[in-house]
Amino acid sequence: MSSFAYVSSELGNVKPETRSIAEELYNVAKAAGREIWFMWGIGTSAEHKTGLALDLMVRNEAAGDFVRNYIWANRERLRLRHVIWEQHITSTVVQPGVRRKMADRGDPTDNHYDHNHVWFFRGSYRPPPSPTPKPPISTPKPPVTKPTVKQRTLYWNKTTMLSGNDVLALQKGLRRVFPLYAGRLVLDGKFGRATDKAVREFQRRAGLKVNGRVGPATRAALRRYGVRL
Numbered sequence: 001m002s003s004f005a006y007v008s009s010e011l012g013n014v015k016p017e018t019r020s021i022a023e024e025l026y027n028v029a030k031a032a033g034r035e036i037w038f039m040w041g042i043g044t045s046a047e048h049k050t051g052l053a054l055d056l057m058v059r060n061e062a063a064g065d066f067v068r069n070y071i072w073a074n075r076e077r078l079r080l081r082h083v084i085w086e087q088h089i090t091s092t093v094v095q096p097g098v099r100r101k102m103a104d105r106g107d108p109t110d111n112h113y114d115h116n117h118v119w120f121f122r123g124s125y126r127p128p129p130s131p132t133p134k135p136p137i138s139t140p141k142p143p144v145t146k147p148t149v150k151q152r153t154l155y156w157n158k159t160t161m162l163s164g165n166d167v168l169a170l171q172k173g174l175r176r177v178f179p180l181y182a183g184r185l186v187l188d189g190k191f192g193r194a195t196d197k198a199v200r201e202f203q204r205r206a207g208l209k210v211n212g213r214v215g216p217a218t219r220a221a222l223r224r225y226g227v228r229l
């Protein structure tokens, strides 16, 4: 089977979209086992002068039928004006879709028995829709990450006392794990003076910055002792 480079070697200065369509037609015909063995583009006829017409040469009727039917099926995307095959013209403009018999011009080429003649409207090339992409063979699993919930920093706020289940969990954890200095914490869920004192003691013993604030670093250190807020 001839290469597209050879088959398209005489297209001349056709419009870019015409060349792209020519390549598409060559490829789909080839994939279907139907060969377009040569193409003509720029020529002396009124239609071929526009750079928007192609003659798609085939060696048998099956290949010609395939090319004609593919072009017609894709007429909107390809901006088809008309296609001529086997002495019949099918237009998208004049009696759209009707295969109209043409006058006998004499030989098989003039009567389009050895090629489809197609003429397009101007417009940028639109490639056929790509097939649905196949999933990759192995999908790497995303790393297991816990949902990140923004956790508030707990501290002794002397104007508006922080309270809640997170404070309660902190108090319970400190009391359970560090009975030596937190064993008497009142489990009231309110971050007051006593809780502040216990947190500071924990931070001091854990080698953390002693500021009484339970932020990410102190939480991480507490987690190492099994205290989760």
Ligand SMILES: [Zn+2]
Pocket (backbone or CB within 6 Å): 048, 053, 054, 055, 117, 118
């Ligand atoms: Zn022609």
